[in-house]
Amino acid sequence: MSLAFFVLAGLWANPRSGYLSKSDQDQTLYEWFYAITARNITHLASPFSTQFQNYPDGVNTMANTLMYGWGVPLTPVTLLFGPTVTFVSALTVGLSGTAFAWYWAFSRELVTSKLAAAVGGVFCGFAPAMIAHTNGHANFVFLVLLPIIAVRVIKMARYAELAAGTGLVWQPCAAVVLGLLVALQLTLGEEPLLIFALGFAVFALAYLGSWSEIARTARATAPSILLAALITLALTGFGLWWQFAGPQSYRFVGIGRVGNDIISLVQFSPESAGSMFSFGPDVSINPTEDNTYFGWPLLLLVAVAVYYLRCERIVRAAVIAGVGFTTLSMGIVLSFNGVVRFREGEYSMIPMPWFVFGWISPLNGMIESRLAMIAIPAIAIVLVLGTQRAIESLRTSATMRRPIAWFCAMAFALLPIAPTMLPITERPPTPAFFADGTVRQYVSDGSVVIVPPPTSGDAIALRWQIDSDFAFPLVGGYFVGPIGADRGAGYGSDPRSTAVLLMLVRKSNLVPVIDRARREQAISDLRYWGADVVVLPLAQSTDALRRTVDDLLGMPAAQVDGVLVWDVRGLV
Secondary structure (H helix, E strand, C coil): CHHHHHHCHHHHHCCCCEEECCCCCHHHHHHHHHHHHHHHHHCCCCCCEECCCCCCCCEEHHHCCCCHHHHCCCHHHHHHHCHHHHHHHHHHHHHHHHHHHHHHHHHHHCCCCHHHHHHHHHHHHHCHHHHHHHCCCHHHCCCCHHHHHHHHHHHHHHHHHHHCCCCCCCCHHHHHHHHHHHHHHHCCCHHHHHHHHHHHHHHHHHHHCCHHHHHHHHHHHHHHHHHHHHHHHHHHHHHHHHHHHCCCCCECCCCCCCCCCHHHHCCECCCEHHHHHCCCCCCCCCCCCCCCCECHHHHHHHHHHHHHCCCCHHHHHHHHHHHHHHHHCCCCECCECCECEEECCEEEECECCHHHHCCCCCHHHCCHHHHHHHHHHHHHHHHHHHHHHHHHHHHHCCCCHHHHHHHHHHHHHHHHHCECCCCEEECCCCCHHHHCCHHHHHCCCCEEEECCCCECCECHHHHHHHHCCCCCCECCCCCEEEECCCCEEEECCCCCHHHHHHHHHHHHCCCCCCCHHHHHHHHHHHHHHCEEEEEEEHHHCCHHHHHHHHHHHCCCCEEECCEEEEECCCCC
16 A cells, blocks of 8 residues: 555645646546536446437446546545545556555465565566556556455366355355456446456456366356356346447547557666666557566566466466467557667558458457556566575575575565656646636536637646536546447547637637638637537637637627636527
């Protein structure tokens, strides 16, 4: 817990206006998720959809990462202290809880040494990928239940194997517990659960080894696993149906090349102590997706340890799962040193296994670089067993050379990837127009149109909505929803012409020619949006934006409490 507080010390010190510098818009997004959850509970509103973003079409909240498993029980915290405290609490408990859960799993199923188990637990909880996701992805940090689920399945399989001779393989109590755990994990993060389930399945198949043993274990555990699945489905079935078939649902169509660069395996993360010794170009997808960055010393140590532990069946299984999913995480084509085209000096793409698997639903809804997170517990298994052997050698061997060599090598490998304190910046203050509630005077039963409407690239308006206590619905927003005629997954609204025009003006700072067609299109879009007021904050105002909106609406703006306002209730 102390290490988690250290990593997030900057945000804990200033939860009101502090902002994780590398979060981009994700901190704002999760704060909005927790805030809308608290509002829905206090107003007895539907948890499945909301119109507070993307008005009037709304957002399918079940198809977004609201983390109801955390946001619902912490609603009193959100109401009393604000959504930032709920957000940073999720990150803090996620890091420390995940570390402790893996320690618990290793100490009960793998080794007798608490020190060895602690090494694996701390690595799993604070690996570079975990720290990277702490910049903004609470659902990929709060992985506390995954090792617990794994232990439950292992115990279920072990008991079924022992009882197979007597026919006593029905385990209703264990199945109920497993079903409840999986259902709860679905409310915390579906994608982490899917990735972990795939990785655990490959690990289990590799561990069992022979087809006969796989078939025997599958037959013995099938009744209890099926019951657990039915319990999970009974608890989450309607929510899953709404997610995939309800209003504003979408289908996964793939999101392009977002695989890990092979160089990222041996580099040090920018959030690690060894970042000053990193080398080569920055090959990160973005600061929240540094899903490898194990560093060359750790990979070298693991390779040597695997050689000496190669007779251990669990080590072989861990290597197969870790290497296999790391290979898949490299995406559809191999990227080396930031370049995707190379082979013996020629410019030709080298396809990777994800090219085959990445189009299969629901795998096409994943960000494939995250598959490398399966390597985290795989590496931890090697570290835990290596430490256990070193401790045993200290107790039984006359020489201390090998144990001391192991602990020195492990320090050399782990210290460079030790996490540092995440950098914090000051969040811009919310305009008084929203913070003081003035916006309520301009909203009847319609929406607020920010100039330009918020997107995944600029979602600060979501914070203004929170600070106004959800006094208005927003046009646009940051969420996952359907885009285009094929309803493929996209970030934010399917943009209308006027929104696109305003975004271009903001980017170019040039006033376009406003003719009759554009004015009519603007009025049509405002009617579609059910707009009551158009707002341009002074802090983001440019002369080009103001003149463009003046010309589109045929009226000048009024300055009110730190914003420019166009009251369009009589216009549309």
